Amino acid sequence: MTGDLSFRIPLGEWVDVVVDWLTSTFDLLFDVIKAVLLALFDGLELALTAPPNWVVALALSVVALYVKGWRFGLGALAGFLLVQGVNQWDNAMATLALVLVASVIALVIGIPLGIWAARNDRVSATVRPVLDFMQTMPAFVYLIPVVIIFNAGVVPGIVATITFALAPGVRFTELGIRQVDPEVVEAGHAFGSPPGRLLRQIQIPLALPTIMAGVNQVIMLSLSMVVIAGLTGAAGLGRPVVEALSRVNIALGAEAGLSVVILAIYLDRVTSALSDRSPVARALRRTAV
Amino acid sequence: MPVLRSEGVFKVFGRRPNEAVRRLRAGSSFEDVKPLGTAAVIDATFDVEAGETFVVMGLSGSGKSTLIRMLNGLWRPTAGRITLGDADLSTISARDMRILRRKRVSMVFQHFALLPHRTIMDNAAYPLALQDVERSERRRRAGEALEMVGLGGWEDHLPSELSGGMRQRVGLARALVAGTDVLLMDEAFSALDPLIRREMQEQLLELQQTLGKTIVFITHDLNEAMHLGDRIAVMGDGRIVQIGTSEQILSEPANDYVAQFVADVDKTRVLTAGSVMVHPTAVVIRGAGPHGALREMREAQTSAAYLVEKDRTLLGVVRDTDVVAAQRAGAQTLIELTRDEVSPVHVDAPLMDIFAPSAETPLPVPVIDDRGRLVGGIPRVTLLEAMAPNDLPTNGTSDDTPSDAADSNGTAGEVAANPVDAPQDADADASIRATGAGR
Numbered sequence: 001m002t003g004d005l006s007f008r009i010p011l012g013e014w015v016d017v018v019v020d021w022l023t024s025t026f027d028l029l030f031d032v033i034k035a036v037l038l039a040l041f042d043g044l045e046l047a048l049t050a051p052p053n054w055v056v057a058l059a060l061s062v063v064a065l066y067v068k069g070w071r072f073g074l075g076a077l078a079g080f081l082l083v084q085g086v087n088q089w090d091n092a093m094a095t096l097a098l099v100l101v102a103s104v105i106a107l108v109i110g111i112p113l114g115i116w117a118a119r120n121d122r123v124s125a126t127v128r129p130v131l132d133f134m135q136t137m138p139a140f141v142y143l144i145p146v147v148i149i150f151n152a153g154v155v156p157g158i159v160a161t162i163t164f165a166l167a168p169g170v171r172f173t174e175l176g177i178r179q180v181d182p183e184v185v186e187a188g189h190a191f192g193s194p195p196g197r198l199l200r201q202i203q204i205p206l207a208l209p210t211i212m213a214g215v216n217q218v219i220m221l222s223l224s225m226v227v228i229a230g231l232t233g234a235a236g237l238g239r240p241v242v243e244a245l246s247r248v249n250i251a252l253g254a255e256a257g258l259s260v261v262i263l264a265i266y267l268d269r270v271t272s273a274l275s276d277r278s279p280v281a282r283a284l285r286r287t288a289v
Numbered sequence: 290m291p292v293l294r295s296e297g298v299f300k301v302f303g304r305r306p307n308e309a310v311r312r313l314r315a316g317s318s319f320e321d322v323k324p325l326g327t328a329a330v331i332d333a334t335f336d337v338e339a340g341e342t343f344v345v346m347g348l349s350g351s352g353k354s355t356l357i358r359m360l361n362g363l364w365r366p367t368a369g370r371i372t373l374g375d376a377d378l379s380t381i382s383a384r385d386m387r388i389l390r391r392k393r394v395s396m397v398f399q400h401f402a403l404l405p406h407r408t409i410m411d412n413a414a415y416p417l418a419l420q421d422v423e424r425s426e427r428r429r430r431a432g433e434a435l436e437m438v439g440l441g442g443w444e445d446h447l448p449s450e451l452s453g454g455m456r457q458r459v460g461l462a463r464a465l466v467a468g469t470d471v472l473l474m475d476e477a478f479s480a481l482d483p484l485i486r487r488e489m490q491e492q493l494l495e496l497q498q499t500l501g502k503t504i505v506f507i508t509h510d511l512n513e514a515m516h517l518g519d520r521i522a523v524m525g526d527g528r529i530v531q532i533g534t535s536e537q538i539l540s541e542p543a544n545d546y547v548a549q550f551v552a553d554v555d556k557t558r559v560l561t562a563g564s565v566m567v568h569p570t571a572v573v574i575r576g577a578g579p580h581g582a583l584r585e586m587r588e589a590q591t592s593a594a595y596l597v598e599k600d601r602t603l604l605g606v607v608r609d610t611d612v613v614a615a616q617r618a619g620a621q622t623l624i625e626l627t628r629d630e631v632s633p634v635h636v637d638a639p640l641m642d643i644f645a646p647s648a649e650t651p652l653p654v655p656v657i658d659d660r661g662r663l664v665g666g667i668p669r670v671t672l673l674e675a676m677a678p679n680d681l682p683t684n685g686t687s688d689d690t691p692s693d694a695a696d697s698n699g700t701a702g703e704v705a706a707n708p709v710d711a712p713q714d715a716d717a718d719a720s721i722r723a724t725g726a727g728r
Contacts, residue, residue, distance in 0.1 A: 187402035190361055191416040191467060192391035205406050279406035283447045 019145045030149050037101065037155045044097040045235070053089050057081065064266065067273040079262040086255035088237060092263055095236035098154060098229060099222045099267070102161035106218050110166050111211065114173025115199065124174060131167040139164055139228045147232055157229025157238070164228075165221040172214025176207030205280055212275025219267050226260060237263070291336035292471060292503045293343075293360060298369030300330040300355050306367045319526040329355035331527040333369070339470070342497065342504040344518030346511060346550070352527040353507045357473050360505060361394045362386045373471065391420050395464040399476035401456040403448040403463075409435065410444035412459050416467035434462040437496065454485035461493075465500070474506045478513065490516055511550045515539070515559040523547050536564045557672075562643060563636040565672075566656045566665030572597055575604060575624060579616040582607055582623055593652050596627050601662040603655055605629045633657045636664060640672060647672055 023030070048056055057080035065073025083092045117124040139160055146156040146163075180203050188198040204211070230238020237260050244253035275281065301309040303326015312322050319328050329352040337343040345353045358364045359371055362378050371378040376389055395416060403412045411418075414431035422430070435441060438458040448456055457477060464472055478486040490513060497504065508514050514521050515535035522532045523546070531543035539559055542548040571589035573582045573596050586594050586609050596604040605627035615626055632646045633655040646654045653666030 181400075181402070183398050183400050183402040184404065186358075186363060187396070187398055189363055190390060190394075190396040190473075191463075192387040192389075192419050194387060197419070202404060205404075283406045283449055 015145075019148060023149055033159075034150050034155050037105075037158050038153075040101045041097055041154050041158060044101060045094050048093040048097055049090055053084055056093070057084070060266070064270060067270055067277070072269055072273075076266055079266060083259045083262055086259065088240065088256055088259040091235070091237045091240060091256070092259050094234075095223070095226050095238070095260070096263060098158060098161065098226070098234060098236055099219060099263075102158050102165060102222045102225075103215075103219045105158075106162045106165045106222070107169050107215060109162075110169025110214070110218065111173045114170040114211075114214075115177060115204075117170065117174040118177035118203075127170060131170055134163050135167045139225065140231075143228060143232065152233040154229070154232075154234035154236075156232040157225075157234035157236075160228055160232070161222050161225040164225050165218045168214050168217035168221060170214075172217065173207070173211050176210030176214070177203050179210065180206040205278075208278040209275055209281050212271065212278060216268060216271040216275065219271055220264065223260065223264050223267065290339075292339045292374060293337040293505065294370075294372045295333050295335050295356075295360075296370045296372075298330055298333040298356075298359060298366045298371055299328070300352070300359060300364060301326040301328045301367045303327055310368045319528075328352075328527045330359070330366075333529050335522055335529065335532055337503055337505060339503050340501045342506060342517055342519045344506045344508060344514040344521045345524060346508055346514040346521055347524030348509055351524040353509075353524050354475060356524070357396075357475050357505060357507050360471075361390055361396060361473055391416065391467065391469075393469050394471040394473060395467040395469045396473040396475065397457070397460045397464045397477040399480055401448070401453075401460045401480075403456060403459055405448055407447075408444065409440065409446050409448065409451070409459055412448065413462045413466055415463055420467075431462070431466050434466040435459070437465065438462045438492065452485075453481050454489060457481060457489060458492075461489075461496075465496075470503055472502045472504045474504060476507050476509070479508065479510065486513070493517065511554045512559075515554060523550065535559050536561070540564070557640040557644075560640045561636065562634050562638045562640070562654075562656045562667060563665070565640065566636070566667050567653070567671070569595060569653065569655065569663055569666040571595060571652065572601075572663065573607065573623065574599060575622075577623070578621055579612045579623060582612050583609065583616065586612075591652060593650075595652070595655055595663055595666075596623055597663050601664075603633055603657055603661060603663045606631050606650070606652060606655075631655060633661075633663075634667075635659075643667060643672060 057077060060080060061073050061077040064076035080089075083089055113127060117127050142163060143156065143160050146159050150156045150159060184202060184206065185198065188202045193201070226236055226238040227241050228238070229236060230240075230242040233239075237256050240252055240256035241260070243249070244251075244256060299310045299313065301313075301322070303309065305325045309322040309325035309328055312325070313328060313331055319331065322328055331352070333352075333356055335343075345356060347353045355364060359366050359378070360373070362381065366379050369379070373389065373393060376385070376393075378386070378389075381389065404415065407415070410428065410431055413435050414427045417427040417430060432441075432444065435444060435458075438461050440455060440458050440462065443451065443455070448459065451459070457480075460477070464474075478489045481489060493504075494517065504517075506514075506517055508517075515538075518535060520532060520534055521538055523530045523538065523543075525546045531538060531547050533541075536559070538547060539551055539554065539556060542551050571585055571591045571594040573585050573594045575596060575598055577585070582594055582596075586592065592609045593606050596607050598604060604624070606629075607623055607626045608628065611626045611628075612623070615623075620626075631650040631652065631654070634643050634646055634657070636656050636658050643654055647667070647669050653668040655663055656665040656667060658664050
């Protein structure tokens with residue numbers, strides 16, 4: 001339109017150039033990352049699919065029974081039987097492996113970063129916008145460079161999942177540590193605790209319920225990325241979902257979707273039960289005489 | 290040699306602390322430097338001697354919590370010097386500071402600051418764990434400290450299972466177990482309800498008698514300050530307004546701020562016999578005989594006299610009627626006329642302990658020193674004056690003053706007894722006047 005201010009910033013081209021440069025310069029590094037992620041995923045998937053399915057289902061149900069009780073154990077077993085019943089067992093196990101690998105890596109990065117951010121305001125101020133960016137940028141968008149760098153397959157799925165699921169791990173950890181009663185931290189200092197010991201003996205144990213809520217969120221967000229992972233050609237429940245979408249196959253969509261839901265409920269209940277078992281959470285439940 | 294010494298210490302929180310300190314030194318007020326930062330502590334100078342209980346008292350926001358946190362290096366002063374023994378806390382390295390905290394100075398916190406996920410035993414043993422004391426030794430010493438504060442048998446419980454008072458006992462045991470000579474107590478009893486608070490104060494005084502720690506105690510409650518403190522520093526708006534013994538602060542408040550505090554205090558608990566006693570009159574030395582005794586009573590215009598040994602050891606009281614009768618009968622000595630109806634009070638006794646003896650005698654209550662010698666007397670009118678409300682309006686800053694003070698130690702009963710005695714008292718005075726006129 002005439003009169004409109006008209007100019008163009010070639011931002012996209014810059015990013016393109018940067019990605020090209022990254023791909024060529026850190027080729028070796030990316031290869032290593034790819035190999036490691038692939039090995040982790042393959043190993044875990046093998047462990048989940050090699051034994052007869054009823055053994056794995058029983059084992060997972062026993063975990064549920066142990067952390068939460070017989071009612072949840074039975075529910076979990078019924079859920080896994082349903083997954084098998086709709087013929088999604090192998091896909092579900094691949095997804096479980098992907099989610100676990102991605103979540104563990106997201107936590108290994110996220111929790112220390114959260115601790116650092118809690119202890120240093122400057123780090124906190126830097127990390128926050130980066131996390132906002134990672135969480136709000138549509139996942140499909142960063143899928144493009146990720147696929148260019150790592151090619152198709154499960155690895156770009158894992159990387160995209162880690163990127164998306166990292167934020168709550170960092171945020172909840174930072175929040176948890178900042179919320180620890182300052183007087184208790186002061187007591188640690190006052191009796192001469194070195195910073196590392198203070199972190200281990202006071203800050204992390206007291207922040208653990210909040211950190212565990214973050215762990216739960218990381219896992220749930222990872223699971224929500226399975227469909228995206230399916231787009232990159234990763235094995236798992238994402239693949240039948242994408243397939244059902246492209247062929248307008250309601251039956252397959254419902255079966256795969258329901259399997260995701262069952263897996264989600266299972267992981268959510270197990271992790272929240274684990275956070276209830278932390279020493280602080282248990283201590284707080286015991287009330288005054 | 291003082292254990293703790295604070296010399297011209299400033300602490301300013303804000304963007305330009307050094308500029309604020311410069312202006313404060315040049316005479317600016319707390320309000321003047323507000324734009325530069327909050328002056329939490331302004332020019333604090335004081336010494337704490339070994340074995341002393343030094344109380345820092347002030348309203349919330351007066352800087353007392355900041356001050357105590359500089360005494361163990363949790364905060365560094367913006368300017369000035371704090372020394373603990375030989376160590377200069379303003380320049381000490383973080384590592385040396387940690388060692389100093391383990392060895393010299395421990396702290397008790399207002400909200401207890403216990404580790405909720407550790408047992409009482411582990412909480413009490415926490416300082417020892419930091420000192421890398423071996424486990425069995427740790428348990429032994431922590432067990433002793435818990436025993437000392439009356440928590441034997443609670444070792445395996447969690448803090449959440451204990452009442453507030455018990456939790457603070459754990460806090461106290463934790464501070465004691467470290468074996469440091471300096472104990473910082475930050476509003477340690479303020480979160481407890483009044484009766485428990487009183488109990489904890491008594492326990493602290495009791496422990497202090499055997500342990501002899503150097504204690505810096507922070508409180509906003511003047512009754513507590515006066516009860517516990519050998520000396521008291523009153524803080525307002527970051528400055529130490531007055532430092533002195535409780536009696537000095539009661540009798541000569543430095544300004545209106547201190548006077549406001551004092552208006553609230555239960556004086557009978559703080560003032561001692563020694564601080565209100567007057568020079569004793571009507572004192573008869575044992576050898577003086579009935580004649581001398583009557584002359585002394587006539588001069589003092591009383592109907593009785595204290596009988597003392599030559600070195601002023603109090604023997605008792607003689608009554609004019611007894612002496613007159615004895616003189617008529619030709620007696621030469623007074624000793625067999627002595628009545629022990631008056632219980633003397635020690636010079637350090639608080640006024641509240643003097644009401645009962647005062648009700649028994651027409652004479653001023655005799656005050657004796659450690660060796661039983663008569664050093665003064667307290668006329669009843671002095672007691673009544675001390676009980677009277679202050680000139681300043683009470684503003685109720687300290688929540689528990691009247692009811693707590695009266696209830697917990699039975700003062701109410703003794704106070705109530707006095708008015709009943711009053712008419713009888715008036716009769717006694719009348720009879721003194723009558724005998725005086727008769728002569």
